[in-house]
Amino acid sequence: MxxxxxxxxxxxxxxxxxxxxxxxxxxxxxxxxxxxxxxxxxxxxxxxxxxxxxxxGHSHPELIKAMTTQAAKLDQVIFAGFTHEPAVTLGRALQSALGRRDVWKLFFSDNGSTAVEVALKMALHAQSNWGHPERKRFLAFEGGYHGDTVGAMSVGHSSGFFDPYQKLLFPVQTICYPETWWHDSDVLHKEEESLSILKQHLSSGEIAGIILEPLLQGASGMRMCRPTFVNHVVRLCQQAGALVIFDEVMTGFGRTGSLFAFHQLSETPDILCLAKGLTGGMMPMSLTCASEHVFDAFLSTDFYRSLIHGHSFTANPIACAVANRSLALFQEExxxxxxxxxxxxxxxxxxxxxxxxxxxxxxxxxxxxxxxxxxxxxxxxxxxxxxxxxxxxxxxxxxxxxxxxxxxxxxxxxxxxxxxxxxxxxxxxxxxxxx
Ligand SMILES: Cc1ncc(COP(=O)(O)O)c(C=O)c1O
Structure with missing residues (x-):
């Protein structure tokens, strides 16, 4: 063969x-x-x-063990109306790993794009539940990449890749990205320009949220920006009532030197997307983590005020068990x-x-x-x-x-x-x- x-x-x-x-x-x-x-x-x-x-590392023996042990015990169960130990353990373990908030509420999906898709739906729906249906637009940064599903493409930069699908996408306002590198002498000027455009957009009162890859834009060429700039962006958006979504699909789980890129900042996002390294790279799974403030926006006896989203493999027990073991390895190793x-x-x-x-x-x-x-x-x-x-x-x-x-x-x-x-x-x- x-x-x-x-x-x-x-x-x-x-x-x-x-x-x-x-x-x-x-x-x-x-x-x-x-x-x-x-x-x-x-x-x-x-x-x-x-x-x-x-x-x-590939085929880490501890991750293989976690995977096979869990597969023999409980391979899969619907996550609507049921729960299981590996998901709850992951919820608990990630609270202290993420830090900064009393509680992060974790919503599971299967890949980075769907984690972003969920974040966008979450932000829009939270704004509407708070009585702000006029907050229906999103801001994003030039060069940002957030995945290939329709919402993720809409808030992402295409490099021409998304052009054939343009008719499916919703309009998003973009802000120039003040990328910087060693010996760059122009960074302050670039940051001022970005912040001034951001302020203009926020003044419309129509912004539901902003999405960004904190500190490091991956797909557009590993473009970096300064923590002070990101802090400024978060403060301005949160003061203006726009929700801040950090896409840490790539930057999460150590890539930028801290467990999460936002740990290098003084500010904290309202919503955080995680995938890729969540299971050490062994199983497809992702998370959209929300602040309690966002979660509470959905509490009601009315079903239509709940987050209406879900996938067949939501919180797959095997993937959760591998994610738990992977998270523990960060300390052990x-x-x-x-x-x-x-x-x-x-x-x-x-x-x-x-x-x-x-x-x-x-x-x-x-x-x-x-x-x-x-x-x-x-x-x-x-x-x-x-x-x-x-x-x-x-x-x-x-x-x-x-x-x-x-x-x-x-x-x-x-x-x-x-x-x-x-x-x-x-x-x-x-x-x-x-x-
Ligand atoms: C920052 C970021 N967000 C989202 C995605 C999409 O993730 P996935 O390919 O798992 O759908 C990627 C993929 O590279 C990414 O780098």
Whole structure:
């Protein structure tokens, strides 16, 4: 049986032009720690944590144990009218992990996009239950990515990806994003401009909520902004009666150096979306976490004032059990310390690449490092992009540039030696392709 042949015959992959003559899918047979293994047993260092989901490492024995034990006990039960121990334990454990509020109310779904979809419905419906039906519009940041469902696409930046679906989307007002990097001297000016646009939109009194990826926009090129700016945004919105939704689908569970990105801020969102690293990257599950204030807006004897949303696999017990074990591992394995060590390697390596003229606009936050390969803006899916990806694969690691941005987001178990070695090989490749 040829996996590649039957894949080409039967399967349809995400974000893929199957008509491209060079489209091919590398069969991966197994994974362990920070490595994937192909059919020949060749190890590939997973420098993108398999689409930003893997945290403690692939096939972590403790997560496998949690998964199999739970599967043998209770695999699935409808979550409307029923509850179970793994979900309640997760609810309890996340209270102290999230902190800042007496209670966070957790609403389950299956992926990052649906966590965002729920957040949007929650914000709109809460405003209406509070007697503010005029608050029906959302604000978002240019370059923000929140997923592929219709609401998530509406509040997201498309890069052209959403153009074919434009007729399905609702209008959203966007604010320019004051991205910054090492030695950026213009950040104050960019922040002032964003805040002034934000104030104008808020003054309409029609804003239900704002959605943003705190500190780090992922898909638009690992674009970072300053904590003081985000604090300012949160304060202005909350003072104006708009709900603040943080999309921590990517930034959650350690990526930015703290367990959640909002832990680096003084302000707290009203609604928080989590997915990807929630189960350590092993099971698809997501959460929309609401403040008690938002939850209370739905309390009534009238069914139509409740949050009318749900999925077949809501709070799947196996996924909850894996999420519980994954959360505990952060303490048991002193994970934030490992992330700090990875961050140090990133900083040293990016300094060297910058000194050699191979990295522009370097930026690092926790386990994430990014830089632009060229000064010019490079679109997605160019031949150069595909070529770079294949050179990286041949060199033994998985890296997928976002346009002209190269980023590294390794699983937290990645050895410092492996990461340093990968940077050495990246430097050689970049020297080779230097214009
Ligand atoms: C910030 C952010 N929000 C939402 C999503 C969508 O998550 P999913 O792909 O699980 O639907 C992503 C995916 O990359 C993301 O980075």
């Amino acid at each position: 040829s996996l590649s042949k039957d894949d080409a015959r039967y399967l349809w992959h995400p974000f893929t032009q199957h008509g491209h003559p060079e489209t091919a899918f590398l069969p991966i047979l197994s994974a362990k720690g920070s490595f994937l293994y192909d059919e020949a047993g060749t190890p590939l260092l997973d420098l993108i944590s398999s689409w930003w989901v893997t945290t403690h 002193d994970t934030l310390k490992k992330i700090a060590a990875l961050e140090n390697v990133h900083r040293r390596a990016l300094t060297a690449l910058e000194n050699d003229g191979l990295a522009h606009r370097p930026r690092v936050l926790g386990s994430v490092a990014a830089f632009d390969v060229t000064h010019e803006c490079m679109p997605y899916n160019t031949e150069k992009n595909h070529w770079l990806k294949s050179l990286f694969l041949k060199s033994g690691f998985v890296l997928r540039p976002l346009g002209g941005t190269l980023y590294l987001m390794p699983p937290y178990c990645t050895s410092l030696n492996d990461l340093e070695e990968a940077y050495g090989r990246i430097a050689k490749i970049l020297q080779q392709v230097r214009p």
